[in-house]
Amino acid sequence: MSALVLMICAYAAIVISTVVLAFRTVKIAQMPVHLRWELAPVPHEKGKSAYGGSYLEEYEWWTRDHESSIMNEVIYMAKEIFLLKGVWENNRGLWPFTFLFHNGIYLLAAAAALVFVSAIMLISSSPLSPLDLTLDLATILLIAAYLLGTAGSFGLLIKRYMDPNLKPFNSTSTYLNLVLLVLVFGSGLYAFFSTSDYSLELGYFARSLITFSPQSYISVPMGTHILIVLIFLTYLPFTYMIHFVAKYFTYHEVRWNDRPQTEKMTRKLNDLLAQPVSWSAPHVKGDGKKNWVDMATEEMKDEKKPEN
């Protein structure tokens, strides 16, 4: 298989996915400050998060120091990310598949990182023993990732198709996403057992990516696997599967955002309140000229059509 073609695909996939992912992330981050909509439990509430309490439980809370614990947030997210705690507690039937699948993804990402580390070692002519160790570790992670990922994604595909609770909500893209993931892991599994020194071969490919110098040959199973991964990587940021980014915002900026108003926030809020409103219901009559302050402070008459 042509290594040059794969390299060009790889650069394209990396650039496209990085740019689109960055664009979508920045777009979410730049959305205006919203009204508070926190939801207990908020894990950073020191000494209270275990039962879901907040600083609003304190008598005259505005006179007290608000103690916050980043560590509690980290522990909460770690349980959620690696153990899928929420699914375990609320959707036990789905959990085995989603647990296997997600941990397959994490292991694959960790293995990919090790492959690039080994590539750097190859470039820098590292002593053999650390290189061997890195490659051995990558091998273990890769086989584990492929096994878990194949079982998980295939299980999710079947579950999505068979479960009457899930099926009405499926769309073509639901199946497409899962089929792609089955192919990503399944092709990896096939390539792994078809290629001797699998990790080393991957290391060579990574080296060629870093040094911009194509290898002479990549085996068809491995090349096919890399191609499928690249297709998935390019497709990923256009889908809801980037919820790993969105989740940061849904948790930190919405559920756990219990920050009282600050001076900086007040400035932003003043700007937002100065924006024109064009809602057209009779009790609002936004004409696109009145702003939020005008709207909220005006004395109005009800002209809403009475209901029966």
Added chain:
Amino acid sequence: MKKSLKIKDISLNGDAPITELNLDDLLPLPPPYDKIEEQPGWKRITEEQKGRIVCNLDGVVGLSLPRPETPEEEKKYVDLFVTGMQKLLSRENNWTFLQPLLLSLEYCAKCQTCSDSCPVYEASGKNDLYRPTYRSEVFRRLANKYLKPGGKLLAKLNNEEIELNWTTISRLYELAYRCTMCRRCAQACPMGVDNGLITHELRKLFSQELGWAPRELHEKGTMLQLKVGSSTGMSPKVVKDNMEFIDEDYSELTGFDVVTPWDRKDADVLLIHNAGEILSWPENPAAFTILLNAAGISWTLASDDPAYDGVNYGLFYDDVQLARIALKHAEVAKKLNVKKIVMGECGHQHKALMTIADRILLGDMNIPRESSMTFLENLVFSGKIKFDPSKNDFPVTLHDPCNIVRNLGIVEPQRRILRYLCPQFREMTPHGVDNYCCGGGSGFAVMSQNNFKDWRVAVAGRKKFKQILDAFADQPGPEVKKYLCAPCSNCKGQIRDILDYYGAPLKSGIIYGGLVELIVNAMTDLKEPFIKWEE
């Protein structure tokens, strides 16, 4: 028989309900409420009603939306729905919730992890229509198809077909009022998606663009409050007269000199009750007056409208109305130059004024605001008043109002009071931030048109009723008098209706009331019991 619903069903067969509810399907209740044939059920919609109002969702009608008279009128509303969606997803018109809304619309995995956490879905016998995800998915598909470039083609390719027509929007409007916005589903969602928020935003779209909102929340709710001062219809003069009567009554009943202070400038505390308490549960404001006076607190009520009514139904359906009322509350507090505002025992008042309004009240309007739960805890444990917990030696359980507990994280203060003052206090299962909504949340407690009240009691409140019965399962009979503490006006309204519907005061000996009544009942100086069981 429960029908399996598809998303596109929302647009089909305009006049017929898309699902049917049967008592047999509902969550079973423990004895003596377990016999289906003895359960009241719900009234059927009459032919006359069907001819006049839209009845095409589930055989229940809470909104009385008039049928359009012409196809042009239908089209007008469909077009407004599209412009409403555009505005809902725009920075200018909806900065207030744009980020949470877009995150919830774009990143739902449709894994149904949230479904079983919803008390309405569970109590209905898992009817597909009440899944937290159903209405959200309808809205998501509509927004994708009708707002995004190439949306119609993509909807076809992606097999996400849905039609936007009069049937769709009229059903979606009614369906926006089948969720209590308790946000248990949001807690369960591993992505952090919030289907309660999507319900909230849908209601806003209908209200702020189409001018559609439940009469009880709008005409008789926020509009009445902004015009007269209170959604109860009480003017400043009437509310003062009523409180004067309450003061007189409770002076007689308790032997205390019960005097409620009004409009005291520079008071430490401005207490804002839900005015519904004054009309329906006068013992609650009376208990506050007795307690605060006994503790020597510098406090006042305000007679300027609308600050004698903490209600803010804008929270449930309309950001503009929410902001108007919250600003007026703060203006009065500023005028009186009080040090802080204390929320009465009203859940949605807590959420509206303490947190939601925190990013509306800027500068000197941002007066410190505190929950009555923490305020009362401080007072009870201050040593200023002597208590005798043996006066409360009867079974007591606590209902956690969603807006105080799950939404604000105020969990323990009320429990510390109950553990201290009520020897037989026991928790419901689950409780605290995992509690179940009473079924009256998001304005339902005051909504009773057509057969909606039957639905909100028999379905939306069913899980809560079961929880209440389970909490007293060790002494189920009417011979043991039991107290359900519900420190929220709307929850109390809903619980009153639930208990009445099943005849639970007689069959099970359960009465309900607030927290402050239990505190006053335990005061050593009180000669006669404050809590009246015969009521």
